[in-house]
Amino acid sequence: MPDTATILTVIAIVVKVVIATMVIFSLPLPLTWIERKVAGHIQVRLGPWRVGPHGLLQPVADTIKLLFKEDIVPAKADKFLFWLAPLMAMVPAFAVFAAIPIGDTVMVPIINQEIALYIADMNVGILYILAIGGLGIYGIILGGWASNSKYALLGGLRSSAQMISYEIAISFAAIGVVMMSNSLSLVEIVRSQNHGIFSWNFFYLPVGPVWFAIFFIGSLAEINRIPFDLPEDEGTLSSGYITEYSGMKFSFFMLAEYVAMVSVSILAVIMFFGGWNSPFPFTIGLPSILADLLALIWFFGKVCFFIYLFMWLRFTLPRYRYDHLMVIGWKILIPLSLVTLLVTGFMRIIG
């Protein structure tokens, strides 16, 4: 029989997993509303307005609609993979959060227990996230193929080529961060940036901003957001890989896309912008509970900024042509990251 401490740890892990899953599942509700509001205001209109005050209940209405919509499966589709593809897109997007920390260990006052604000601090955390995050692509490729439609197939093909090209650049950016922070664990990476704004990896001059640019452009392509959303380019491919999907299966793809956007925003904050550290190099003697709360506020503030940035870009930039996309990936990002890698290495040796 395991002792009490082990049982408590297991219970803590289960509770954390359940909470994380529920929060992530409900995230697209506010996010779709915010995205449409941002779109509306950028295009000088109101956005959702009719359902509830300021259209706040619009996502709920949309969810109900998606749940009760007829689920159409094309007659010549590959039934097995057509059914599996939405899950293959969604599960990795959630699994990534097993390694994503939202804070350090905190002392909870009432139960007097130390609780870590992450599910697992893996010593290969950053590798795990890159590896698992990359799996979501199979939902797109296999879904596109299984639909047995040329638009969907082309969407899937574009997606696989795009993912291969940009995954390399993102991995280089991750290597850069590992070199600057000296660890593969995300918690350690954040701890290495706790001396104020100039200890953040972004301000590791001159290579920090370059790494961030590579990472940001690469992840824009990886999560299929404009200006790199070629796999679902409605101008030429009707809706790309999701053309044949409807109802619940369609909503799974959307869910995966929003969750991926959140996880990329969190990663950008953790890898380059100090995670939950404040930008000030000094600490004021706050009681620990307030300090923990402040750390959470810093963290979510930064994450919200990046989510907004993704939305802002979506309604500001035009879409790239496909061959341009490949040129950016192979002829600009990869050579640039190789050079930056070399410079970072020299700086680590000297500094």
Next chain:
Amino acid sequence: MEQLFFYIFAFAAVISAILVISVRNPVHSAFFLIVTFMQVAAIFILLRSPFLAAVQVFVYVGAVMVLFLFAVLVLDMGKETMKEHLHGQSIPAGVMAVILFLLMCYMVVKGRIVANPGSYGEAALVNNTEVIGRELYTRFIYPFEIVSLILLVALVGAIALVMQSKGKEQGK
């Protein structure tokens, strides 16, 4: 407990590996190959090797299989390609498979296939990214460099082949 997990992963790995070679549709084959790789990665974790597991998923599942699928999707798959059988190779192939199976049985039963953790304790193995890095760049530097060179040659070879066929097309 760990044994139970090992048997779950091993069972799934073997079943999906058999499916890889027995299903007719190449895309289904690729899918089951992905499943096999994932199970092997899980077994790496049971062997206290999180780095290898992550790299396995990252390289094989994340990159190699995507390229594989890309090639399979671009190929024109008629019905006849799906029905292709072994042509006169089934008997030698079967004999080879039986010999390989017996050989592996012998090695496993005799305990010849063991991964020796060497001088590293359990704690060092969990932090094995550093261990792998240090070993690769000190003790195994020559094999490591040779492997890199071979990969580079393969890379150049692939590009040369593509350039050659491109040149022919332009010549026409």
